[in-house]
Amino acid sequence: MDFLRRLGLVFLVGILATLVQPRGSAAESSALATLNVVIDDNYPPYVFRDSNGTLIGYLVDMWRL
Secondary structure, X not given: OHHHHHHHHHHHHXXXXXXXXXXXXXXXXXXXXXXXXXXXXOEOOOEEEOOOOOEEOHHHHHHHO
C-alpha cells in the first residue's frame, strides 16, 4: 500500500508540473519544462542500486521504455 501512495504522489506531482507554465514565450516554455522524479532508491525489487551505484529495478526499466 505504501508503494501505491508513493506512486500516486509521483503522478500527482507530474500532473501539477504540467499545469505550471514558466514565464516567457511558448518556445522558451517548452525548452524549460522539466519533470523531476523523486523516489526512494532502496525499494527492491522496484528501485535499488547495484554495486556500481546505478539505479536498477522494475520502475527504472519502465521509465526507460
